[in-house]
Amino acid sequence: MSFLPFLVTESVNALSQAALLFFLGVGLTLIFGIMRIVNFAHGTFYMLGAFIGYSAARFSGSFWLALGLAPLAVGILGALFELGVLRRLYRRDESAFLMVTFGLALVLTELIRLGWGPEALPVGPPVAFSGIVMLMGEPFPAYRLFLAGAGAVVALGIWQFLERTRLGLLIRATSQNAEMVHALGIDVNLVRSAVFGIGCGLAGAGGVLAAPLVTASIGMAATMIIDAFVIVIIGGMGSFPGSLLGAVLVAFVQVFGEYYVPDLALAFMYLVMLLVLVIRPGGLLGKEA
Amino acid sequence: MALLELDELTRRFGGLVAVDHVSMRVERGEVRAVIGPNGAGKSTLFNLITGVLKPSHGIVRLAGESVTGLSAPRICQRGIARTFQLTALFREMSARENVRLAAQAREPRRWQFYGGRAVFNAVGDRADAALERLGLSAIGDRPAGLLSHGDQRLLEVAMALAQEPQLLLLDEPTQGLSVEETAQAVETLSGLFAEGRMTVLLVEHDMEVVFRLAQRITVLHRGAVIADGLPEAIKQDERVQGAYLGGLA
Amino acid sequence: MTLLTEALILGLFAMSLDLMVGYTRLISFGHAAAYGFGAYACGWLLLHTSLPMLAAIPLAALLAGVLAIGIAWVCTQASGVSFSMLTLAFAQLLYAVAYKWTSVTGGSDGLAGIPRRPGPFALHVFVGRNGFYYLVIIVLLGAFLFCRAFVRSPFGAVLRGIRENEAKTLALGYNARLYKIAVVAFSYGLGALAGALYAPFAGFANTALLFWLLSGQVLIMVIIGGAGTLIGPISGAAFFLIVEHQLSNYTEAWALFFGLIFIAFVMFAPEGIWGLVRARFRRSAAESEYRRGVARAR
Numbered sequence: 123m124s125f126l127p128f129l130v131t132e133s134v135n136a137l138s139q140a141a142l143l144f145f146l147g148v149g150l151t152l153i154f155g156i157m158r159i160v161n162f163a164h165g166t167f168y169m170l171g172a173f174i175g176y177s178a179a180r181f182s183g184s185f186w187l188a189l190g191l192a193p194l195a196v197g198i199l200g201a202l203f204e205l206g207v208l209r210r211l212y213r214r215d216e217s218a219f220l221m222v223t224f225g226l227a228l229v230l231t232e233l234i235r236l237g238w239g240p241e242a243l244p245v246g247p248p249v250a251f252s253g254i255v256m257l258m259g260e261p262f263p264a265y266r267l268f269l270a271g272a273g274a275v276v277a278l279g280i281w282q283f284l285e286r287t288r289l290g291l292l293i294r295a296t297s298q299n300a301e302m303v304h305a306l307g308i309d310v311n312l313v314r315s316a317v318f319g320i321g322c323g324l325a326g327a328g329g330v331l332a333a334p335l336v337t338a339s340i341g342m343a344a345t346m347i348i349d350a351f352v353i354v355i356i357g358g359m360g361s362f363p364g365s366l367l368g369a370v371l372v373a374f375v376q377v378f379g380e381y382y383v384p385d386l387a388l389a390f391m392y393l394v395m396l397l398v399l400v401i402r403p404g405g406l407l408g409k410e411a
Numbered sequence: 412m413a414l415l416e417l418d419e420l421t422r423r424f425g426g427l428v429a430v431d432h433v434s435m436r437v438e439r440g441e442v443r444a445v446i447g448p449n450g451a452g453k454s455t456l457f458n459l460i461t462g463v464l465k466p467s468h469g470i471v472r473l474a475g476e477s478v479t480g481l482s483a484p485r486i487c488q489r490g491i492a493r494t495f496q497l498t499a500l501f502r503e504m505s506a507r508e509n510v511r512l513a514a515q516a517r518e519p520r521r522w523q524f525y526g527g528r529a530v531f532n533a534v535g536d537r538a539d540a541a542l543e544r545l546g547l548s549a550i551g552d553r554p555a556g557l558l559s560h561g562d563q564r565l566l567e568v569a570m571a572l573a574q575e576p577q578l579l580l581l582d583e584p585t586q587g588l589s590v591e592e593t594a595q596a597v598e599t600l601s602g603l604f605a606e607g608r609m610t611v612l613l614v615e616h617d618m619e620v621v622f623r624l625a626q627r628i629t630v631l632h633r634g635a636v637i638a639d640g641l642p643e644a645i646k647q648d649e650r651v652q653g654a655y656l657g658g659l660a
Numbered sequence: 661m662t663l664l665t666e667a668l669i670l671g672l673f674a675m676s677l678d679l680m681v682g683y684t685r686l687i688s689f690g691h692a693a694a695y696g697f698g699a700y701a702c703g704w705l706l707l708h709t710s711l712p713m714l715a716a717i718p719l720a721a722l723l724a725g726v727l728a729i730g731i732a733w734v735c736t737q738a739s740g741v742s743f744s745m746l747t748l749a750f751a752q753l754l755y756a757v758a759y760k761w762t763s764v765t766g767g768s769d770g771l772a773g774i775p776r777r778p779g780p781f782a783l784h785v786f787v788g789r790n791g792f793y794y795l796v797i798i799v800l801l802g803a804f805l806f807c808r809a810f811v812r813s814p815f816g817a818v819l820r821g822i823r824e825n826e827a828k829t830l831a832l833g834y835n836a837r838l839y840k841i842a843v844v845a846f847s848y849g850l851g852a853l854a855g856a857l858y859a860p861f862a863g864f865a866n867t868a869l870l871f872w873l874l875s876g877q878v879l880i881m882v883i884i885g886g887a888g889t890l891i892g893p894i895s896g897a898a899f900f901l902i903v904e905h906q907l908s909n910y911t912e913a914w915a916l917f918f919g920l921i922f923i924a925f926v927m928f929a930p931e932g933i934w935g936l937v938r939a940r941f942r943r944s945a946a947e948s949e950y951r952r953g954v955a956r957a958r
């Protein structure tokens with residue numbers, strides 16, 4: 123393959139990967155922005171989305187239904203967890219949050235293992251996008267094109283949501299000054315639950331979308347949370363545009379890294395995380411470390 | 412040779428000049444107060460001296476040697492001890508344990524990871540002496556977090572004292588204290604300073620406390636020194652009055 | 661007997677983590693890296709050299725401790741969540757390396773047939789099942805005495821300061837970072853010691869010993885047992901293992917229950933079982949002191 127088509131196909135490939143990573147990272151960064159906690163279970167919610175999506179798709183025969191149902195289920199689960207558990211810990215120090223969400227990750231992983239077994243489960247892409255398209259003369263899976271597009275649309279949607287809607291305004295305000303919002307008579311706790319639910323739901327959506335491409339398995343949880351964390355660190359904790367930037371950067375590093383130095387791609391990722399943490403702990407776009 | 416020399420010390424935060432070419436000399440044994448309206452740059456000045464912030468320009472000299480740019484722990488080791496505006500203590504530990512940890516920081520074998528009886532004995536004596544001087548011996552075993560606000564402020568001073576510093580920096584020691592607590596603190600501190608061996612740099616808002624304790628006063632306004640002299644002279648100084656009442660050009 | 665031996669090995673593993681988590685509040689999500697490395701290193705030494713077991717075990721632990729200085733230097737560059745994520749990242753990295761470097765680590769199969777080589781001087785006593793059990797007891801006891809002296813030393817006092825208010829320790833003149841690096845190195849070294857005992861105990865070493873689930877389980881042992889007590893984590897490990905053995909006969913979901921219990925402890929009893937016991941004891945000791953004082957005053 124000559125270079126330009128290669129560059130284009132691999133770049134679109136990276137963009138589709140970025141879309142998935144964006145779904146993973148944006149929730150984590152929103153949650154951090156509002157609650158100043160890192161949800162260690164975030165990667166597990168992603169995984170849960172994939173497995174629930176698998177069951178929903180099998181049961182109904184429709185990928186689209188799965189795409190609608192799974193994020194909803196995951197989001198509700200997340201909101202309930204915030205309500206039942208996290209809310210009691212706001213007066214404690216951050217290590218308590220870390221450990222509790224870690225515990226949640228373990229519990230969810232075990233639930234998945236019990237519910238669906240330790241093996242990877244196959245999910246087929248929706249019929250509409252299961253074919254091949256030609257990109258610059260090279261065959262390219264239509265589904266990945268769909269993903270790249272979906273990612274862009276959702277990013278736009280979230281941006282508009284944050285900028286134009288009342289809830290979006292509340293979210294931005296609470297992430298800057300929760301006390302003030304509370305003083306204005308808004309139930310900040312409700313905003314927090316909503317954001318946690320939305321964040322987890324987005325992760326779940328990412329999981330469903332990823333399912334046709336990646337073999338969902340238990341070992342994913344640790345990798346995913348590290349990926350999510352790297353994205354958010356690069357872009358800056360709490361920064362929505364940062365999560366987009368982080369997702370794109372990480373995706374490109376992963377895709378091109380996998381091509382040129384396959385065995386070192388993993389180490390490379392951690393090196394990137396290290397460098398960012400050391401040089402700019404606030405992330406490239408973020409406000410605080 | 413002055414104990415502390417500041418030479419054109421400057422610190423900028425983006426466009427804001429928080430400390431503006433401040434030059435100052437503090438002699439050994441002197442008790443110097445730094446006053447100024449809010450935002451004058453007093454806490455930033457302290458942070459520059461103790462190494463928490465690096466200056467944009469200028470030099471800090473301790474006993475003739477430049478300590479500019481050294482890390483905060485290093486500068487502390489050179490003999491500067493400080494208290495904070497917002498009380499910083501080890502709340503779960505007892506008052507005595509707080510002071511012991513402070514004293515331990517100046518022990519050559521403070522990092523010893525086995526035994527340590529010699530270290531602990533030396534530290535214990537210094538800690539008890541410091542608590543005594545601050546009148547805190549009675550509450551030595553109480554957890555620091557449960558002490559009254561006044562006692563907590565004094566505990567911080569005891570911790571600084573236990574480090575046997577050349578220079579003691581007190582950042583608003585009577586902050587948040589009631590009238591009685593302030594009077595008691597001033598009594599204790601003036602007794603401490605009267606022993607004559609301490610060099611003290613003191614930031615204070617309460618003018619009565621300042622006039623009670625300070626031998627010399629430096630006045631900051633918008634980051635720069637606008638007056639420097641004996642308390643009586645400062646009281647009369649028009650520029651100082653103008654700065655506090657607002658609106659110096 | 662074997663169950664008890666394994667419990668003691670896990671107890672050592674948990675106690676090593678307590679130095680970081682309980683005494684310095686450095687939450688590590690990657691402690692399995694120490695355990696797995698110790699197991700692999702010792703296993704490799706026993707398989708590919710003629711070193712006796714009594715030499716391979718401490719050597720593996722020492723190697724881990726030295727390497728951990730580098731890891732600690734990197735991880736302490738950050739704090740809080742970032743620190744924890746970095747520890748996890750290192751463990752994941754080690755896991756990936758062990759998985760892929762088949763020539764050295766045996767890939768996903770791991771190392772098998774690890775011998776308990778006797779010696780030096782034809783010392784046979786620790787090789788058999790009972791003998792090995794006594795070896796583990798001796799090592800655990802020694803490590804416990806070391807840790808106890810460690811946390812009671814001046815160094816330990818500084819760790820406590822770092823745990824409660826790191827900024828203040830810096831203001832007092834302590835180079836907090838060096839202390840953190842040192843405690844992480846000790847912690848990983850002792851964790852690797854446990855792993856190095858495991859390899860000849862079980863006769864194998866595989867990637868499960870580096871997996872993040874193990875890092876999670878040992879953290880659970882520390883918290884439920886009682887962080888910052890040394891004994892708590894040891895008993896937490898024993899408790900965990902015994903329950904795992906009993907419950908796994910009845911239900912596949914025992915790990916799930918443990919996760920839930922863990923969450924409950926973090927929420928409602930963060931001082932852990934041993935921590936609660938000590939608090940009760942202290943309260944009743946204070947009670948009797950008070951009564952004695954009142955009686956004397958009369």
